[in-house]
Amino acid sequence: xxxxxxxxxKYIILTLMIVYTFHCFYTVRQPDEEERNELLRQQxxxxxxxxxxxxxxxxxxxFDYKVVRFYIEMQIFFAVIQxxxxxxxxxxxxxxxxxxxxxxxxxxxxxxxxxxTMATKQLLVAAGASAVALVxxxxxxxxxFLRKLTWIYAGIGVVLLAAVFxxxxxxxxxxxxxxxxxxxxxxxxxxxxxxxxxxxRDTSLKAVVQVSAVAAFHVGILVLSRDLxxxxxxxxxxxxxxxxxTRNVGYLGLGLVGGSGAAVVAYHLFGHVRQRVSAxxxxxxxxxxxxxxIVQSLFAIGTGGWFGMGLCQGSPESIPVVKNxxxxxxxxxxxxxxxxxxxxxxxxxxxxxxxxxxxxxxNPFYKLIALGLGTEYAFQVFLTIGGATKFIxxxxxxxxxxxxxxxxxxxxxxxxxxxxxxxxxxxxxxEEFEKRKKEALQRIRAREEIGDRTRRF
Amino acid sequence: MATEHAAxxxxxxxxxxxxxxSVFFVLIFLGLAGYLVYFNAIKRDSFINSPYNTRQDxxxxxxxxxxxxxxxxEILAQTNVSDDGTEERSYPYSNIFAHVVGYDTxxxxxxxxxxxxxxxxxxxxxxxxxxxxxxxxxxxxxxVVSTLNADLQxxxxxxxxxxRGAVVVLQPSTGKILAMVSKPDFDxxxxxxxxxxxxNDETNSSLLNRATMxxxxxxxxxxxxxxxxxxxQNGTFNGFSYDCQGSITKEDHTIRCYGGTVHGQEDFYAxxxxxxxxxxxxxxxxxxxxxxxxxxxNLLFNQKLPLRSYRKSSFTLNGSSGVPLTMQTAxxxxxxxxxxxxxxxxxxxxxxxxxxxxxxxxxxxxxxAGDEVDTTxxxxxxxxxxxxxxxxxxxLMKGVVQNGTASSLNGRGYTVAxxxxxxxxxxxxxxxxxxxxxxxxxNPDIVVSVIVEDGGTGSEAAVPIAADVFDAYYFD
Numbered sequence: 001x002x003x004x005x006x007x008x009x010k011y012i013i014l015t016l017m018i019v020y021t022f023h024c025f026y027t028v029r030q031p032d033e034e035e036r037n038e039l040l041r042q043q044x045x046x047x048x049x050x051x052x053x054x055x056x057x058x059x060x061x062x063f064d065y066k067v068v069r070f071y072i073e074m075q076i077f078f079a080v081i082q083x084x085x086x087x088x089x090x091x092x093x094x095x096x097x098x099x100x101x102x103x104x105x106x107x108x109x110x111x112x113x114x115x116x117t118m119a120t121k122q123l124l125v126a127a128g129a130s131a132v133a134l135v136x137x138x139x140x141x142x143x144x145f146l147r148k149l150t151w152i153y154a155g156i157g158v159v160l161l162a163a164v165f166x167x168x169x170x171x172x173x174x175x176x177x178x179x180x181x182x183x184x185x186x187x188x189x190x191x192x193x194x195x196x197x198x199x200x201r202d203t204s205l206k207a208v209v210q211v212s213a214v215a216a217f218h219v220g221i222l223v224l225s226r227d228l229x230x231x232x233x234x235x236x237x238x239x240x241x242x243x244x245x246t247r248n249v250g251y252l253g254l255g256l257v258g259g260s261g262a263a264v265v266a267y268h269l270f271g272h273v274r275q276r277v278s279a280x281x282x283x284x285x286x287x288x289x290x291x292x293x294i295v296q297s298l299f300a301i302g303t304g305g306w307f308g309m310g311l312c313q314g315s316p317e318s319i320p321v322v323k324n325x326x327x328x329x330x331x332x333x334x335x336x337x338x339x340x341x342x343x344x345x346x347x348x349x350x351x352x353x354x355x356x357x358x359x360x361x362x363n364p365f366y367k368l369i370a371l372g373l374g375t376e377y378a379f380q381v382f383l384t385i386g387g388a389t390k391f392i393x394x395x396x397x398x399x400x401x402x403x404x405x406x407x408x409x410x411x412x413x414x415x416x417x418x419x420x421x422x423x424x425x426x427x428x429x430x431e432e433f434e435k436r437k438k439e440a441l442q443r444i445r446a447r448e449e450i451g452d453r454t455r456r457f
Numbered sequence: 458m459a460t461e462h463a464a465x466x467x468x469x470x471x472x473x474x475x476x477x478x479s480v481f482f483v484l485i486f487l488g489l490a491g492y493l494v495y496f497n498a499i500k501r502d503s504f505i506n507s508p509y510n511t512r513q514d515x516x517x518x519x520x521x522x523x524x525x526x527x528x529x530x531e532i533l534a535q536t537n538v539s540d541d542g543t544e545e546r547s548y549p550y551s552n553i554f555a556h557v558v559g560y561d562t563x564x565x566x567x568x569x570x571x572x573x574x575x576x577x578x579x580x581x582x583x584x585x586x587x588x589x590x591x592x593x594x595x596x597x598x599x600x601v602v603s604t605l606n607a608d609l610q611x612x613x614x615x616x617x618x619x620x621r622g623a624v625v626v627l628q629p630s631t632g633k634i635l636a637m638v639s640k641p642d643f644d645x646x647x648x649x650x651x652x653x654x655x656x657n658d659e660t661n662s663s664l665l666n667r668a669t670m671x672x673x674x675x676x677x678x679x680x681x682x683x684x685x686x687x688x689x690q691n692g693t694f695n696g697f698s699y700d701c702q703g704s705i706t707k708e709d710h711t712i713r714c715y716g717g718t719v720h721g722q723e724d725f726y727a728x729x730x731x732x733x734x735x736x737x738x739x740x741x742x743x744x745x746x747x748x749x750x751x752x753x754x755n756l757l758f759n760q761k762l763p764l765r766s767y768r769k770s771s772f773t774l775n776g777s778s779g780v781p782l783t784m785q786t787a788x789x790x791x792x793x794x795x796x797x798x799x800x801x802x803x804x805x806x807x808x809x810x811x812x813x814x815x816x817x818x819x820x821x822x823x824x825x826a827g828d829e830v831d832t833t834x835x836x837x838x839x840x841x842x843x844x845x846x847x848x849x850x851x852x853l854m855k856g857v858v859q860n861g862t863a864s865s866l867n868g869r870g871y872t873v874a875x876x877x878x879x880x881x882x883x884x885x886x887x888x889x890x891x892x893x894x895x896x897x898x899x900n901p902d903i904v905v906s907v908i909v910e911d912g913g914t915g916s917e918a919a920v921p922i923a924a925d926v927f928d929a930y931y932f933d
Contacts, residue, residue, distance in 0.1 A: 003519075004590050244474040287509055295509065298496075302505040303512045306497060315512055337497045341490045348486035355479045359472055371475065378482045382489060391492040 002060050006310045009057045013050055014307065014339050020046045020102065021342040024349035027095055028356070043098045044082070047105055051075070054109040054311060061312035066116050074108055074123055081130050085420075089137055091427040092420050093357070099350045100401060100416055106343065107402035110330050113311055114323055118404050129410040133417030140366075140421035141428075146193070147365045153194035154214045157187045161221040182407035184222065184230040189415060191218060191234055192241070192372035199245035200365040208242060208251065226272055229397030233379050235259060240375045241368055280393035293320045297388050300326075300333035301340075308336025323404035325396050328388045343402075344385060351378040357423045360430075366422045373415045506574050516577040522546065523576040523598030525558055525568055528635075528820055531607040533558045534569065534645075548645045550607070553614045556666035557605065557637040557818070560645040563652050567666070571765055572601040572819055575831075580824035597825040604633035604820045612929035613638045616922040621910040622889075623667040623797040626926060629805035629895060629904050631835035632814030636926070637798075639667040669767040672794040673908055676880030677732045677915070678891045679789030681803065684729060684853055686744050686752040688846055694725035694853070699736040701728075710781035712738040712788065715879065715914065729853040730861030732877065734788045741787020747776035749786065756803050756841055758795070763802075763815045763838045770795040789878060801906035803841070804875075804893045807854070808901035811847040813838045855898055863892065863920050871931050872898045875905075875923070877915025887911055892919035896927050903930055 023043050030036045055071040078101050085092050104126060111119035140146070160183040198211050215238040222231035239255040266273045275290040283291035283298070296319040303314065316322050316330035332340045354374035361367040380397050387394035398405050400412040505513065521544060525534040533554050537545050546561045548554065559567020569576070579586065579596035589596050606626075613624040613636050626636035641663040643655055655664055665671070688694065701720035704713045714720060714734045720727070728736035741749065750772060754760060758772035773792045774783060785791040798816075806813040815838040822831040842850075854874035858866045862877040875894020882889055890912030895901045905923045912918030 001591065004587065007590075240478055244478060247474055284507065284509075295504070295507075298504045299507070299510045299512055301493075301496065302501040303510070305501065315515060318512070332493075337493055341493055344486055344490045344493070348483060351482055351486070352479060355475060359475050371478070375478070375482075378485070382482075382485050385489050386492075389489070389493055389496060391489060 005060060006057050006313060009053050010308055010310045010336065012053050014336060016046050016050045016053075017339050017342045020050070021345050021349075024095070024099065024346055028349070028353070040094045040098060043102075047078075047098070047102050051105050051109070055112070057311045058109070058113050064116065067112060070112055070116060070119055070123070077123060077127050077130075084134060088134065089420065089424055091424045092137070093353065093423045096350070096353055096416065096420060096423070099346060099353070100413075102346060103350075103401035106331065107327070107404075109311070110327055110334075110402070111323060111404055113334070114317060114330065118323060121406070122404055122409065125406045125409050126413065129413040133413050136414065136417035137421035137424050140418065141425060147197050147200070150194060150197040153190040153197065157190045157194065158214070158217055158221070160187055161218060161225070165221050165225045182405070184227055185407040185411035187218070188230075188233065188376050188411060189373070189418070191215075192237060192369055192376065195238060195241045196365050196368035196372060199241060200368055203246045208246060211238070211242065223266060226270075228273065228276070229380075229383050229395035232383065232395060233376050233397070236379045237372050237375045241372050244371060245364070245368060276393045276395070280390060283390065293326070294390055294394055296320070297326050297329040298390060300329040301337070301389060304333035304336055306337045308332070308334050308339060310334060324398050325384060325394070325403070326388050327399050327403045328385050331402075344381075347378075347381045351381075354419055357419060357426065361422060361426050362429060366425065370419055370422050373419060377412070377415070506571060513574050513577050519595055520577050520579045520598045521595045522561070523825070524600045525572065525576070526600060526602045527605045527607040527610075528603065529607050533603065533605070533607070534561075550611075551644045551646060552642045553611055553638075554605070555642040555645055556639045556668065557634075558603075558645070560648045562649045566664075568601065568603060568818055575599050575601050575819070575822045580828075580830045582824075582826065599830055600823045600825065600827070601819055602821045602823060603818050604628075604635060605637070605818065606635045608933055609926060609929055610636040610638060612933075613922065613926050616925040617909070620912060620918070621667075622908045622912065623671055624922060624926065625668050625798050625801040625906040627801050627805050627816060627904040629808035629814065629901050632805075632816045632838070633820065633835075634816050634818050635903060637666075637668045639665070639671075667797065667908075669764055669796055669798045671796050671908070672768055672770075673796070673889055674790055674880040674882060675793055675795045675800065676789040676878030676888065676891050677734075678800055678876050678878035678893050679787075679793060680729060680732065680737050681807070681850060681854075681876055682752055682756060683737050683741060683744070683749065683787045684725070685756075685842060685846060685850060686748050687725075687740055688849060689752065690744060690748060694849060697725040697728075699723055699728060699733070699739065701733050701735045703735070705735040705738050705784075707742065707784060708780045710784065712784050726853060726856045730856035730859075732857075732862050737788045738784035741783050742780055744787070745776065746774040746778040746783050746786075749783075750775050757799065758793070762799060763813075764798065767798065768796060770799045790881060797906045797908045800891070800893045801904055804895060804906060805904040806841040807847045807850050808895040808904055809847075810844045811842040812840050851898060854894060858894070862914075862916050863894065865916065865920055866894070866924055866927070869924065869928070871896050871927060873927065874898045877920060879914040888913060890918035891915050892923045894923060896930070903927075
């Protein structure tokens with residue numbers, strides 16, 4: 001009997017997810033405010049039912065009361081942030097908020113199924129981070145001097161990265177954590193702030209050379225710490241921000257040539273880079289060594305097929321570090337390939353939302369920040385999903401909001417709060433603009449009236 | 458008005474870069490989704506069927522392992538469920554299909570391993586599945602219908618008798634494996650009980666599938682490769698002439714024809730049909746190691762083979778090898794090692810106009826009720842030689858049967874082209890007996906590759922086994 005419910009739940013969750021994905025794209029195109037709010041409400045209902053079905057299945061397969069407790073805590077968390085945003089920030093983007101809740105939900109479901117103590121920790125971090133994040137939109141509005149702290153951002157980044165490189169212990173072949181946190185996650189934000197504050201003032205060749213030097217410093221330390229994933233993310237963010245601010249395609253070409261050259265050099269210089277590449281080219285041939293992880297991941301994705309095995313029906317725990325870098329494979333195995341494709345599309349709509357916000361901002365500093373953070377997000381998603389599916393070599397980064405990992409979760413939630421802050425600012429600007437337009441119109445009308453009157457005389 | 462227009466134009470230009478960046482990332486996301494579709498649609502099977510994948514074993518909790526059938530409807534493996542629910546895998550043909558069907562306890566081998574996923578997946582009618590679910594009963598796994606023919610397999614098995622060796626039978630136009638016998642063998646029904654003994658018995662290595670894993674010197678069957686190298690250098694076999702004196706000596710190394718026979722003046726066809734060692738040793742030194750290496754690698758020596766488990770054949774001659782080794786290698790001695798399956802693949806490409814079809818064992822998958830779930834479509838693996846080269850080699854091989862070392866296959870109601878070999882494997886001159894060939898030469902039906910360890914010449918041991926298989930194919 002339970003098996004029938006589990007089997008049915010696969011299709012229920014999948015259907016809800018497909019509808020949700022459709023909503024993501026449809027909502028943006030909906031011009032009518034009332035309609036849009038209705039769609040956003042429906043999205044919340046969809047998330048609620050996905051969570052309900054998934055946690056019901058997990059409970060039925062484990063009969064662990066902790067699952068119920070976790071489910072209730074999670075629902076309270078979602079309810080609180082949804083209400084707080086509506087009360088405190090009326091102009092916040094609710095679609096962005098919904099997508100955040102959706103991705104967090106998928107993460108909570110998989111983590112709860114894999115290891116409930118991890119899920120509980122993750123929920124705690126999410127709650128703490130969200131609480132901190134609530135003040136960020138206010139800070140963005142008040143702290144206009146943020147734009148002038150250029151070299152402070154660069155300093156923080158370089159010092160922290162260097163500290164990790166010198167002091168951190170090696171785990172999974174890379175130096176990542178210092179006192180239990182991953183500074184590179186926080187530096188993703190300071191790095192974008194540095195680039196934006198520099199390039200929003202000056203896009204001369206001299207400026208580009210200066211930012212390139214600082215960026216090279218960041219990327220270089222990350223490569224030496226063997227944190228390849230972060231190194232590539234920083235590099236791509238740098239490239240995109242230079243290109244967009246200078247509007248010079250030449251820099252993009254130069255960067256790509258330089259990046260490819262650096263990749264070739266890294267391949268010949270570092271054994272761990274060669275290992276990743278050989279595991280990507282033919283993982284079966286090096287199954288006993290570096291290929292093991294990716295082969296396990298592909299077994300999981302393949303066994304899941306289109307519709308998945310159903311929650312608690314697969315064996316994702318056989319993939320090393322499944323909770324972090326390979327959560328996507330676990331999703332494919334148990335929730336299915338179609339669900340996973342929907343997830344990719346939700347991430348894509350998430351990114352497009354951020355670019356859309358960037359497009360509408362007029363202040364070049366804020367504009368670049370939104371774009372830089374969006375780029376980092378999108379490229380990180382690409383690296384982790386591409387790595388797990390063997391589309392590209394594995395780089396060992398997390399799937400933002402879904403994977404287990406306090407630092408990554410914290411920094412992503414902060415990033416989103418910053419983007420919300422920028423969005424709210426933009427809404428204010430619009431309002432201001434509307435107001436001025438109205439005043440201007442009134443003035444013109446007044447003048448016309450005077451003109452009419454004078455003519456009459 | 459003009460300024461407003463200019464401003465909007467400027468804004469659009471400013472946003473060009475943003476559009477470019479978003480389009481780029483949208484393409485990347487779609488690429489990810491597209492790759493996942495591609496993986497699930499095409500690449501998936503090759504991964505989940507890997508013997509390293511132990512995930513599917515958990516399916517066994519809910520599915521009764523399906524049957525393996527031969528193409529002529531015989532049961533090769535089935536699971537019997539007793540009243541108390543205990544399951545037992547049984548193999549009605551016992552030792553006959555031991556290596557190719559394999560076993561399911563103490564690890565998995567053969568088809569039991571290759572088709573593990575299908576055997577443990579159930580495509581029963583969904584109402585039946587739901588009823589089973591409520592009744593707490595297991596679903597029955599799918600039936601795997603193999604390309605194996607029970608009649609040919611049994612014939613080859615009996616014909617090989619208690620000698621060591623292997624027989625492979627292929628359909629060259631599709632790549633279907635019709636029979637694959639290896640001896641010494643074992644009984645998969647009792648493998649769990651005899652496991653220790655089987656694993657430790659290094660003199661017999663009964664668990665080894667000699668058809669795909671055996672490494673034998675090719676003997677005179679390698680003259681096919683030497684002949685192809687000659688053809689590639691000269692464009693034709695016509696105009697070749699050699700005067701065989703029964704032995705040839707170069708750099709103090711002597712090669713003799715079998716039994717010291719003096720073949721005298723001969724053209725290429727006669728030299729091939731009589732398997733004249735002197736002619737081919739001389740030819741080898743003129744062709745050179747580099748040319749022989751090139752042809753060998755074209756024919757998949759030192760290369761991957763399109764099989765699941767096999768050992769690569771090895772060919773070590775090269776441009777800097779000495780004359781004695783070149784002479785030996787050209788007649789199939791030297792350091793060359795090959796499996797009976799690989800020789801069958803080379804022969805099958807000759808029989809199929811130069812194109813090697815990918816060999817396969819799973820013909821189709823049916824659900825328990827017999828409704829089709831999946832069928833394997835024949836697939837070309839590689840062109841190993843041109844159509845013209847294949848047909849000229851076929852002419853040479855016809856001569857071997859018409860008036861050469863395999864003449865006992867002549868006049869049996871079907872036509873055969875082939876090549877015999879006796880591969881010396883020690884200093885005292887003892888040899889393995891080889892035959893490779895195909896029947897119905899104008900429109901080839903089957904390819905047979907036979908090796909009998911320590912069987913003497915090809916015509917003594919291997920050819921009669923091939924004859925039994927051809928007879929069984931045409932007359933049973």
